[in-house]
Amino acid sequence: METVIDSVEVKGGSFLIVLRDNPFHQSGGGQPGGRGRISGDNFELRVEDCRGKGDVSVITAKLIKGAVDDVIPGARVEVQVDLDWQAWVARMHSGEHALSRALERNFQGLRVFKVNIGEDEGLITLDYPEDLTWDKLWIAEEEANRVVNMDLAVRIEELTGDQALQDEALKANWERLQLDMPDSIRVVSLGDYDRVACCGLHVESTSQIGGVLVTGFKGSPSRWEVRYTVEPVRSALLDRWSRVVRRFSRDVGCQPEELEKVYGAAKEDAKSKAKLLERLRPFLVFPMTKVCLKGLSVFVMDLMSLGDLPSEIMTHQLRAKGEEDPRSISIGVCVSGGANRFAICRGGDVALDLCKWLRDNRDLGLKGGGSPDWVSGVFGDFNLELWIDRMKGEL
Ligand SMILES: [Zn+2]
Structure with a gap:
């Protein structure tokens, strides 16, 4: 549509313009005002907002072509409303x-x-x-x-x-x-x-x-x-x-859009922590208590109170104990993946087939398997005295 500029004010790099006939909708109530273009003989303005001020609509616009001095009251202009907006x-x-x-x-x-x-x-x-x-x-x-x-x-x-x-x-x-x-x-x-x-x-x-x-x-x-x-x-x-x-x-x-990146970073982080733990594992030493049993030593590593851990964390120390003391039995327990887990290792001089012992004592609630000198698996109640008592019977 064609109309005439009634008044112009320049404020902070923007023009505040009042048109004789205003086709732009006013802002208000959280709604942004109209947008579009105003073209004169030698200039073009981009309309960025339109506000009500008393009875008139004041348009905020930026000059995109021509000179500031061309935008004057009385100038005839062609106005285009941005209908998509x-x-x-x-x-x-x-x-x-x-x-x-x-x-x-x-x-x-x-x-x-x-x-x-x-x-x-x-x-x-x-x-x-x-x-x-x-x-x-x-x-x-x-x-x-x-x-x-x-x-x-x-x-x-x-x-x-x-x-x-x-x-x-x-x-x-x-x-x-x-x-x-x-x-x-x-x-x-x-x-x-x-x-x-x-x-x-x-x-x-x-x-x-x-x-x-x-x-x-x-x-x-x-x-x-x-x-x-x-x-x-x-x-x-x-x-x-x-x-x-x-x-x-x-x-x-x-x-x-950033979810994949964040997930990727978290995965990398978990991988590097797992690698770090892998490197540290041989150096990790947990306290063990010792019980004597028919001339043998039974070592117990109870990690149940440490919360969820990878059960492999016990492996190195239990095996090392068996090699270091051939007349020993080492029992490790921990919580891993929400389940109670055990690992039992015996030294070379102990005449006990752990695998058979596990099969013969199913009522203890230990489920798992392995070899004569190493068994691991899950269990229900931790009753150490009873476990050792059943070993005593087989020795
Ligand atoms: Zn409404």
């Missing part, structure tokens, strides 16, 4: 209505009080005295998407202050309205689902939103921030996959 803002804004209401309807005590629509995502700030979780957000997300799929008509009405006050379904910032009741209040309804006082841009019917996707959240009771966006494609399968990624991405605290 306008459509995006309308979808994001309407999607926010659906999501905010779904959150408030499903969780008692939850109240949305601020919205901010950005370049790729929107931010909903809310009060909620309880823990917000992915499961709760997915309940709201599903409901918002049902509202989208129902393709409800978006209705805009102007109510008088009195009409608004009597409208029980209407959601508005009543504290502010009652301080300064305007002549008319613009009310936006998504079918019968949501009815709110709002002066923003909206789609004509909810299916134009596409779909609502919660991308993240943070906070603690009772202040939370929920990030969301709108996406044209939704399906149960995509939901399943995206939920895993969204949950994981929040747990790890990174963007989905």
